[in-house]
Amino acid sequence: MEPARLEAFTDGVIAIIITIMVLDLHVPQGRDLASLKADAPVLFAYLLSYVNVGIFWNNHHHMLHVTERVDGKVLWANLALLFWLSLVPFVIRWIDEAGFQPVPTSIYGMVLLGAALCYGILEKQIIRANGRDSGLARAVGEDSKAKLSMVLYLSAIGLAFLWPWVAIALYVLVALIWLVPDSRIESLTKSEQ
Numbered sequence: 001m002e003p004a005r006l007e008a009f010t011d012g013v014i015a016i017i018i019t020i021m022v023l024d025l026h027v028p029q030g031r032d033l034a035s036l037k038a039d040a041p042v043l044f045a046y047l048l049s050y051v052n053v054g055i056f057w058n059n060h061h062h063m064l065h066v067t068e069r070v071d072g073k074v075l076w077a078n079l080a081l082l083f084w085l086s087l088v089p090f091v092i093r094w095i096d097e098a099g100f101q102p103v104p105t106s107i108y109g110m111v112l113l114g115a116a117l118c119y120g121i122l123e124k125q126i127i128r129a130n131g132r133d134s135g136l137a138r139a140v141g142e143d144s145k146a147k148l149s150m151v152l153y154l155s156a157i158g159l160a161f162l163w164p165w166v167a168i169a170l171y172v173l174v175a176l177i178w179l180v181p182d183s184r185i186e187s188l189t190k191s192e193q
Contacts, residue, residue, distance in 0.1 A: 084115035106160035
C-alpha cells in the first residue's frame with residue numbers, strides 16, 4: 001500500500017481532533033479581555049494540546065515522506081497513535097471542568113505518553129516494512145529525544161499528584177523539545193527532493 005493513503009487518512013482524523021478541541025472551548029461571559037481570565041487555564045491547555053497534536057502531525061508527515069511502503073502492521077500502529085490523540089479533547093474538557101487538579105493533569109500526561117509510545121511503535125513498524133537500511137532507519141538511530149520524552153512524561157505523571165503545575169511545565173518542556181521537526185528525518189526528506 002502507498003503511504004499517501006495513510007497520510008491522507010491521518011490528516012483527516014487530526015483535523016477532526018483539532019476541530020473538536022476548539023469546539024469544546026466556551027465563549028466567555030463578559031465583553032472585555034478581563035472575562036478571559038477565568039478561562040485562562042483551559043485556553044492554555046488548548047494551546048498546549050494544539051501544539052502537541054501539531055507536533056505529532058508534523059513529525060508523522062515527515063516520517064511518511066521517507067516511507068516507501070506500508071502494511072497492515074503499520075496501519076494498526078497508526079490507528080493506535082490516532083486513538084491516543086483522539087483522547088486529547090476529552091482530557092481538555094476534563095481539565096476545563098476540574099481545573100489542573102492532580103488526576104486530570106496526570107491523565108493528560110498518560111494520553112501524551114500513550115501517543116508517544118504508539119508513535120514509536122509506528123516508527124518501528126515502518127522501519128520493519130521498509131528495511132533496516134531504509135532512510136528512516138538510518139535517520140532515527142538511537143532516538144535519544146524520544147527516550148528523554150518518555151522519562152519526562154513518566155516523571156510528570158507522577159509529579160502531577162504532588163505539584164500539578166510542575167507536571168504541566170514538564171509537558172511544555174517535551175513540546176519544546178519536539179517543536180522543531182526531527183532534523184534527522186527532515187534533512188532526509190529535503191535530500192530526496
